[in-house]
Amino acid sequence: MTCHIDSLYIIVDDLERAIAFYEDFFEQKILNKSELGGYFDINGFRFHLFAYKKVSESHTYGSNCLPSICFASLEEMKRKISDKEICFPLTKISKNWVAEFVDSEGNHIEVYTPVKK
CATH class of the missing domain: 3.30.720.120 (Signal recognition particle alu RNA binding heterodimer, srp9/1)
Structure with a gap:
């Protein structure tokens, strides 16, 4: 495929x-x-x-879909989420720094950036 x-x-x-x-x-x-x-x-x-x-659709909010946005640097990522409601704090996971914030509509959005060596 x-x-x-x-x-x-x-x-x-x-x-x-x-x-x-x-x-x-x-x-x-x-x-x-x-x-x-x-x-x-x-x-x-x-x-x-x-x-x-x-269009009169009904939706149930959930956490089964998590958009993930990559940033070029940790500094840029921190700047972009500094004023956001954080729902998953900045955490090193494997080779990435990862965090999640809540958007204006209640959706959770993940952001990440590679850990610099």
Whole structure:
């Protein structure tokens, strides 16, 4: 089998609040914005926000999907999460520094960076 993953969707309750949160986090504007959402292009990977209530879908929040975002350095990663609600503290796991924060919509987002030798 040959395949690759090039996008993910996270559900949001308040689209404008989520857009503001992620525009600040990713330091870029959302693309293809509509009443249903939009996405950010992160080096060819599409990170979508989906306003599920606009299409009357029901969703149950859980922790079975954890988007994971890699940073080039520990310093940059610490800067980006310094004002976020941390739900998993900065921890060295194997060859990476890992932490998780809660976004504006209650989603948990993992961030990591390789441990420098």
